[in-house]
Amino acid sequence: MSTPRATRNGSATQPGIDASNDVPPPLDYSFRCLTAMDDIPDEDPRIGKRPLKKTDEGKIISSALKVNNNTIQDLEGFGEIMNKLFDKPEEVSWIDLSFNVITKIDEVSMCR
Numbered sequence: 001m002s003t004p005r006a007t008r009n010g011s012a013t014q015p016g017i018d019a020s021n022d023v024p025p026p027l028d029y030s031f032r033c034l035t036a037m038d039d040i041p042d043e044d045p046r047i048g049k050r051p052l053k054k055t056d057e058g059k060i061i062s063s064a065l066k067v068n069n070n071t072i073q074d075l076e077g078f079g080e081i082m083n084k085l086f087d088k089p090e091e092v093s094w095i096d097l098s099f100n101v102i103t104k105i106d107e108v109s110m111c112r
Contacts, residue, residue, distance in 0.1 A: 025050045026064030027085060034070035037077045059087040064094040072100040
């Protein structure tokens with residue numbers, strides 16, 4: 001809920017747009033020297049400005065995964081890793097794979 005603001009004449013007004021941001025931070029494994037997707041569970045994610053939210057089962061609540069700037073060569077095991085890490089892997093809408101050494105992308109087994 002937005003906080004009322006005082007105008008020049010002293011009356012309170014509500015902002016026209018709710019600018020609150022309830023989007024959870026990305027799960028960030030960038031710059032972790034990963035060579036394969038299977039390496040992810042063995043590494044700690046980077047710590048950002050906002051803490052990651054987790055379920056009671058320890059799964060991450062997020063809609064983004066960053067695995068950029070590593071040396072990942074292929075996406076073998078991608079679907080299994082997504083299911084293992086995320087509470088709702090089907091709701092992940094952004095995956096950063098930039099600056100890896102992926103030369104071929106085969107059909108990837110997505111979250112099932």
